[in-house]
Amino acid sequence: MVGTIAFALLCFILMKFVFPRMEKTFQARVEAIEGGIQRAEAAQAEANQLLEQYRAQLAEARTDAARIRDDARADAEGIRQDVLAKAREESDRIIAAGKEQLAAERATIVRELRTEVGTLAVDLAGKIVGESLADEARRKGTVERFLTDLESTGAR
Template sequence: MGPLAPNPVELVLGLVCFFFVFLVLGRRVLPRIERTLAEREEATGGRLAVAERIRHEALELRGERRAQLDAARHEAARIRQTAAEEGAALVAAARAEAQREREELVTAAQVQLAASRVIAEAELREDVVTSAVELAGRVVGEPLAGLPRTEAAVARFRAELEAAD
């Protein structure tokens, strides 16, 4: 008897034992295994679903935060632009005011300079006349100040100067 010709009793007994073990496994053990696997799958699948839902919520929050950051950046850029425009306007106004004040100062200085020049010319003319009369008196050897001829010469000199101006 070898493996190719089995003993019929052993074969029947082996088949009965096989079907008995198959039946016990099929009715008792396999349902328990399937139930345990289903519970594990449900627990794992439930956690995956929760994790997926949390992930979606996180992505939504991330999108909202990005939108808020973009809006804040846009608002900051608008504020910077407004501040730059206001600053430029203030600088332009300050420059215009400074220009106006400079023009006023220049005009006042020119008026004062012209007045000082007129006063200096008048004083200089008077000094020239006085010096000329005094020098002429030294040349002649007698004081010429207060003489009618001297007064007439001084009056002619002044008239010539005014006519020249």
């Protein structure tokens, strides 16, 4: 009987003092663990949200970079076309100026040659004919006829 009383007393003390404290400690640990899990889940959700924001910003940055790159290519192509157009204009201007200069020099040379050929022709004709062609009217007529004959011979 003493064993039963001792056992009952031990059970009473355990139920009155030890088990409630163990229950409180157990409950505190459960709450701490559940709170930790909730905090971890909240931190995970926040991390996922930040990751999505980062991915969205990264996608936006890539889109902006692609747009900037495309704009730069378009600008470069426009500049290239402008430079080519200016180069063509400058080339055409230089060619036109060269042609004008060539035509002017040709006209000058033709005029000088006509004068020289005229003088030589009059001198030569005078030697062939045996008379002086010093008279201006005769000289002009002879030179003109000679040049006309020369041009018609060259045209054939």
